[in-house]
Amino acid sequence: MVLEDVRGQPLPAIDVFSLSIKALKDHLNSSVEIKNIALDDRKTKWVLTVPAIWTDTAKQFMRKSAEKAGIPRDMLTIALEPAAASIYCQTFPSAGCREIVEIGSRYMVADLGGGTIDVTVHEKIPNGTLKEVTKASGNGCGGTSVDDEFIQLFVRIFGGPIMNSLKSESPESYLYLLRSIENVKRVFQPTQTRKVNFTIPYATLDDLCQSNFGENIKNFVSSSSLACNIEICKDKMRIGPLFVKSLFKTTCDNVITLIQSVLQQGMVANVSSILLVGGFAECKIIQNSLKTAFLSINIVLQDDSGVIVLKGAVLFGYKSNIISSRIARYTYGVSICDYFNESIHDRKRKITQTGKIYCDNIFDPFLKINTSIQKSKKVFNRQSDWRLFASVYHG
Ligand SMILES: Nc1ncnc2c1ncn2[C@@H]1O[C@H](COP(=O)(O)OP(=O)(O)OP(=O)(O)O)[C@@H](O)[C@H]1O
Ligand SMILES: [Mg+2]
Incomplete structure (x- = not known):
């Protein structure tokens, strides 16, 4: 991928991202150096935040950029921005929304950033952790x-x-x-x-x-x-x-429509508060528009909203276990080959191997979109399917 500056000059995106991360790393080093502290790369854990709506490829790209910037792979954690913000709000709730720390409370975190709006609904469950109620949604209306x-x-x-x-x-x-x-x-x-x-x-x-x-x-x-x-x-x-x-109207309308669409989803009920975080949350026009559009919901601007994701990322480094489950944003699967079945398979994918007829390239999902996934649970463990695939394909 290539990025362009204001004059249209191209530069590989990986260079832009890795140099930006390296600048942060160098800044940290020089800030502590003056205090006579030397940072040991093997002992320094880094948490990089990304919007929850980014694709897996984009998150992977961020990981690669960090490695290129000199951050060791095993010392890097990628955190989702609304999750980092939610952890911060749970740890230091604002005066206007202390009820979010109670068991059973459900609230929305709306991260209003520069490029993206990232919306997630969390519920505090009896073991004190947070569960994602609906998959993260968002758009480019930051x-x-x-x-x-x-x-x-x-x-x-x-x-x-x-x-x-x-x-x-x-x-x-x-x-x-x-x-x-x-x-x-x-x-x-x-x-x-x-x-x-x-x-x-x-x-x-x-x-x-x-x-x-x-x-x-x-x-x-x-x-x-x-x-x-x-x-x-x-x-x-x-x-x-x-x-x-x-000039603010289209953006405000798009943010309202996005939040409305999340609140209207079947599994999202009883949301008591919307916590506004991110730099754009400090915009008075957007705050007013949201208060007018959602009269029955407590709209709360978090103190220091512009840096909550940053502070939450530090907390995430210590207690990432607080997010106990997430909702899958995509359907994941593998490409398999099976005996050709006239009634269900596409003729275009019919192939013949060693005299037998197969359907090639069938998408076989092992995790469906909107499924709740427990933290650390291994989802793909279907050795038997791979064996089936291998034995069928190779006859
Ligand atoms: N007081 C303010 N009033 C209005 N807008 C503001 C204010 N402070 C910051 N912003 C806007 O917030 C945006 C930056 O927010 P933030 O720092 O959360 O973005 P980001 O995290 O870098 O972007 P993204 O989340 O899209 O990756 C900018 O568009 C900036 O103009
Ligand atoms: Mg952001």
């Missing part, structure tokens, strides 16, 4: 999907070619714009009535307007179809508050 709406707004004002030029010819200005979007996202309040002052890479955009349209940026924006909501004032862009709010 905080960066609001950034995309802002970028689309700029495309509507200045046009795609100008924004592409900004990206390719002046990437530092483009990054400046992204940082400015981040700032607006953090400070904008749902009840805000005054216009939002948006810092933009003024000089670069002004140059691009002059060279492409023969007009300065102020005149160009005032003649655009969005002029009733947007104006240039000195070196800032001023945007009407309702217009800014509308």
Whole structure:
């Protein structure tokens, strides 16, 4: 897999991931070195977190990247982010949701991150551990999907070619714009009535307007179809508050729809609270939208929501046994070969071996989606099936 930077320059994803992990590792080493502590790689356990909705291949990729960064395989644990968050909330519950530590309580952990929204429902069972009630669900509607709406707004004002030029010819200005979007996202309040002052890479955009349209940026924006909501004032862009709010709407709606769809699943009943974790959970607009959409459920923002997954990962390193069962997100199986049966098998997969007729490549599931799996339980142990496969196939 290859990733691209803002200018479209490619770099293998494994390099990007392993260098990022290595930077964290080096940072830890240099932070403790100053305290005269030397870390022994053979004794340092690492916990890397991943969204619960990642595929097994993506989790495997993370493991490979960590190994490439110098973390020994046997000292690495991959933790699911909502599980890490849940362990933290169980250990240090916020004042508004202390009931989640009681036996029998059921609650949802909604990890609202940058790229993903990751939703899991946990139940505290009599032995004090947590069981996953439904398989983790999620979508790509994290905080960066609001950034995309802002970028689309700029495309509507200045046009795609100008924004592409900004990206390719002046990437530092483009990054400046992204940082400015981040700032607006953090400070904008749902009840805000005054216009939002948006810092933009003024000089670069002004140059691009002059060279492409023969007009300065102020005149160009005032003649655009969005002029009733947007104006240039000195070196800032001023945007009407309702217009800014509308840029959060699609993301908020998608988060609500996802949570609704999980709550409507048959096995999910009696969810008392939704614990909001992840950086995007600190966004006031999303908090308000969720409170309005789920009036009968206790919506609780955890203190330090942006770092709960990180803190929970440290706890996970010590007590990963607290998650006692999970729900399978996929159906797992093997490809087998069996005697051909006209009534059930596909003719296209009919093969002949040593005079006998078989059906090749039959998917034989050994674990079905939505099945509850106990921790440490070995699911695939069907030696006999392998023997059957081998003996049938080789006649
Ligand atoms: N106070 C805030 N208000 C609004 N958004 C915020 C705030 N703080 C952080 N964010 C947003 O939260 C997102 C980052 O959240 P987080 O750090 O949980 O993501 P991540 O774990 O890196 O991503 P992912 O879980 O998708 O892998 C960013 O989109 C950021 O803009
Ligand atoms: Mg996250």
